[in-house]
Amino acid sequence: MSVYNTLELITLCPRCENVSPVEVEFRFGHMNLDTYRLGDDLRWIGVGHSLPRERPPNGDYDGEGYAECLTCHKDFWMMIYVRKDIIASATVDHTKVGYIH
Template sequence: MYNLLLINVKCPRCNESVNAEAEFKIGLMNLDTYKLGDELKWAIGRAKSPHQLRPQNGDSIGEGYVCCPNCEKDFWVVIKIEHDIISSFEVDITKKGYIE
């Protein structure tokens, strides 16, 4: 399971600005849909991954996987959570996608 972050991003593969979904595995992975500024839900009790449990101060950094709706190529983003709020993201140009 994963969650979705709705983003407007310039695709590093086709250089178009697109509305896209970033799949990410942070917090309660329940196929919830978020946008920047939303409060992330955390798993309570036993979790299958440490990324599901609330870290100290509710601060976390993780990765998201995006498939561009324009060129249909993929790329990665880094997602930042501050005090339980999804505060920002940026394209990770250091990590290659799966689609050539």
Template structure:
């Protein structure tokens, strides 16, 4: 079983075009099933699984997140930006295909 965190997102599904609020799973920072929002400080250190193993220099990181659209049930990827340990933004990665059939 993989351990991950959640990011609350509001995004336009690249598959059906509906804008909705949902959760995206990501596997960076201290991975302990924490629910984050944009603007939250990401924890890097602590007991448990961490990706990367230590806080990146300056607390800056770019990672991926996986989401499923609540409207159509299909999946998509996002790019998440962390600056100075704060989750600052995310955007849909329209170039990366999901796992669920189009």
């Protein structure tokens, strides 16, 4: 079983251009199947899997996440930006292609 966290947000799907809620799976911070929203404090350390192994300098980290649109059921990648331990923003990563055609 793969361990990850989830970021819930509303975004524009790059595949169908519909605005809808998405759950973005990401594999950084303390991975414990936790659910976050923009503005939440990200836990870095805990029992189990953590990536990076220690809190990054100043609590700043840029990492990728994977999402699937609830409307068109196509997937896409997002970049998630953590600043001072807070999930500050997330943007669609147009450089990375999804798996579902």
